Amino acid sequence: MMTIRQTLGDVSIASVETPPEYEGGSLGLTPTKAALKRARKHHGLKIGFGILLVMAVFALFAPWLAPHDPYMQNLSLRMLPPVWNEGGSWEYLLGTDHLGRDYLSRLIHGARISMAIGLGAASIGAVIGVTLGLLAGYFGGWIDQAVNFLVTCQLAVPSLLLIMALVFVIGQSVTVVIFVIGVTHWVFYLVVTRSATLRLRELDFVAAANAMGCSKFQIAVSEVLPNLTNQIMVIFTLEVAVAILNEATLSFLGLGIPSPLPSWGLMIAEGKTAMFFQPWLVILPGIALFILVIAINLLGDGVRDVTVTNRRN
Amino acid sequence: MLNYVLRRGFMALLVALTVSFATFSLFHFATDPAQTIAGEDAPQEMVDDIREQYGFDRPVLVQYGDWLGGVFDGDFGKSYFWKQPVVDLIQEHAGVTILLALSSLLVTILIALPLGISAALRPNSWVDRFALSTAVSAQAIPNFWLGLMVIILFAVTFPIFPVSGDATWKHYVLPSLVLGASSVPAVMRLTRTGLLDVLSSDYIRTARAKGFMGYRLILQQAMRNALLPIVSVLAVQLGNKLGGSVVTESVFSMNGLGRLAVESIFNSDIPTVQSLILIFVLTFVLLTLAADLINAWLDPRIRMG
Numbered sequence: 001m002m003t004i005r006q007t008l009g010d011v012s013i014a015s016v017e018t019p020p021e022y023e024g025g026s027l028g029l030t031p032t033k034a035a036l037k038r039a040r041k042h043h044g045l046k047i048g049f050g051i052l053l054v055m056a057v058f059a060l061f062a063p064w065l066a067p068h069d070p071y072m073q074n075l076s077l078r079m080l081p082p083v084w085n086e087g088g089s090w091e092y093l094l095g096t097d098h099l100g101r102d103y104l105s106r107l108i109h110g111a112r113i114s115m116a117i118g119l120g121a122a123s124i125g126a127v128i129g130v131t132l133g134l135l136a137g138y139f140g141g142w143i144d145q146a147v148n149f150l151v152t153c154q155l156a157v158p159s160l161l162l163i164m165a166l167v168f169v170i171g172q173s174v175t176v177v178i179f180v181i182g183v184t185h186w187v188f189y190l191v192v193t194r195s196a197t198l199r200l201r202e203l204d205f206v207a208a209a210n211a212m213g214c215s216k217f218q219i220a221v222s223e224v225l226p227n228l229t230n231q232i233m234v235i236f237t238l239e240v241a242v243a244i245l246n247e248a249t250l251s252f253l254g255l256g257i258p259s260p261l262p263s264w265g266l267m268i269a270e271g272k273t274a275m276f277f278q279p280w281l282v283i284l285p286g287i288a289l290f291i292l293v294i295a296i297n298l299l300g301d302g303v304r305d306v307t308v309t310n311r312r313n
Numbered sequence: 314m315l316n317y318v319l320r321r322g323f324m325a326l327l328v329a330l331t332v333s334f335a336t337f338s339l340f341h342f343a344t345d346p347a348q349t350i351a352g353e354d355a356p357q358e359m360v361d362d363i364r365e366q367y368g369f370d371r372p373v374l375v376q377y378g379d380w381l382g383g384v385f386d387g388d389f390g391k392s393y394f395w396k397q398p399v400v401d402l403i404q405e406h407a408g409v410t411i412l413l414a415l416s417s418l419l420v421t422i423l424i425a426l427p428l429g430i431s432a433a434l435r436p437n438s439w440v441d442r443f444a445l446s447t448a449v450s451a452q453a454i455p456n457f458w459l460g461l462m463v464i465i466l467f468a469v470t471f472p473i474f475p476v477s478g479d480a481t482w483k484h485y486v487l488p489s490l491v492l493g494a495s496s497v498p499a500v501m502r503l504t505r506t507g508l509l510d511v512l513s514s515d516y517i518r519t520a521r522a523k524g525f526m527g528y529r530l531i532l533q534q535a536m537r538n539a540l541l542p543i544v545s546v547l548a549v550q551l552g553n554k555l556g557g558s559v560v561t562e563s564v565f566s567m568n569g570l571g572r573l574a575v576e577s578i579f580n581s582d583i584p585t586v587q588s589l590i591l592i593f594v595l596t597f598v599l600l601t602l603a604a605d606l607i608n609a610w611l612d613p614r615i616r617m618g
Contacts, residue, residue: 158556294453
């Protein structure tokens with residue numbers, strides 16, 4: 001029977017099923033220190049982390065760093081081009097949109113929305129997926145079968161369509177979008193948690209905890225779970241990226257973040273009508289999305305490389 | 314083998330029914346279909362009349378059974394919004410989506426397989442690094458935005474292809490490229506790791522020792538086994554493209570099932586939405602089932618085991 005990994009079509013986390021093996025040269029270091037040592041040599045991780053740090057600073061301090069108010073309309077200054085185009089001004093570095101709002105300020109404030117949605121949705125998905133994965137992997141039996149059926153159902157529905165239907169039914173707001181993307185993206189966490197739990201529960205320290213009289217719940221939470229942190233962290237970063245792209249798509253289609261909030265997806269949708277004459281309205285938010293998502297993916301791949309070193313190569 | 318097929322088929326049917334019942338209940342509990350049909354500011358008596366006439370006051374399970382009974386007779390109900398049978402709507406729109414899904418799958422195969430194979434043949438070379446960085450960047454590009462960019466580039470700046478619509482084959486070129494690109498990273502990575510695995514196995518070493526080399530080794534010996542996971546992932550990606558068509562069809566204004574789904578969600582047209590979700594889910598489970606069967610046929614270990 002087809003494995004879920006093939007169904008998901010992504011093998012980038014395939015390595016988590018084999019136990020980590022630490023490279024020579026890091027002998028005598030704790031695993032965390034060894035991982036940090038490897039991290040300092042990993043270019044992708046450093047680049048991703050650096051970009052994210054800058055974007056996070058902009059997102060956190062957006063009200064102080066943005067040159068203008070992102071909601072301030074000025075109809076006499078509509079659709080100003082960016083500074084490098086003819087007619088652009090230093091006052092509005094990246095130009096203005098169809099309502100005369102400063103584009104740079106909207107982009108900076110948009111980073112807040114993307115990051116909030118990415119972190120929020122990925123956390124909700126993590127709680128659901130890890131819980132179900134621990135249950136299925138540790139208890140097995142009918143619980144495992146029920147969870148497996150749930151996964152098959154979740155994978156069979158086109159997730160974007162499901163998200164859109166849910167947002168439409170519940171109502172459009174930032175909270176709803178976070179919640180809905182979260183509850184539809186837990187399968188990856190589940191698959192990895194389940195298979196790792198299956199492997200871990202056979203090990204001696206679990207048997208020891210069992211012999212000491214720990215309850216199954218205690219073993220699952222305080223013996224098995226701490227050993228999954230690395231894998232969960234890697235999936236978390238990848239799911240943050242997926243959630244951000246999902247939100248942008250949703251907002252672009254008009255069923256995500258409500259106007260006038262400066263969501264990058266929504267900005268692309270608003271700029272679409274004018275894209276043949278003012279293409280930067282569409283190009284700039286897309287580039288912002290691309291940079292944010294690629295930085296997160298670089299960080300995620302890097303974390304995987306330095307914490308789970310046994311890669312197939 | 315028959316047992317295997319029956320078990321998998323039963324599972325597929327169960328999944329499709331569960332999902333379709335879940336969507337049905339979701340819409341029935343969260344929206345008021347009688348109000349939708351009557352219109353926003355219809356008088357209360359009219360709404361009540363419609364509720365009784367359509368049987369919306371009955372338990373959800375009964376209503377669902379009713380609708381499902383119709384589905385088996387080929388009757389998917391009548392659209393609240395377009396006021397015509399859902400079957401007709403689906404027939405009108407299905408062609409565009411099927412054509413788009415198949416042509417974009419072709420794009421995926423033509424890009425991902427050669428890239429994945431050449432990366433696996435020379436691990437850690439510049440080809441490999443190029444393939445991996447292509448995958449990493451392609452994963453980070455929002456697909457709808459890529460659609461807008463190719464429109465600006467190939468329909469406006471260099472007017473080679475039409476901007477939108479679905480009338481001729483030329484209309485399908487850009488959408489297929491965009492939708493096809495979305496599956497390239499997954500398929501490429503799987504081809505690469507799959508082939509790398511096979512190439513390091515014992516039977517390939519034996520084949521090499523017997524003098525198999527170059528393309529005969531790769532195509533006749535290695536690809537046969539490396540294809541197994543690729544078949545599965547391609548089936549899944551084809552299923553995903555039905556969902557992906559929601560975005561691509563909106564960007565390129567094509568009248569397919571994806572766009573129909575978006576519009577019926579916006580108009581809370583329950584019969585159309587639930588029929589489309591049932592069709593999407595059924596297609597997905599049937600595709601994965603077909604992939605499993607092809608795998609069982611290609612690989613005796615699955616068939617016998």
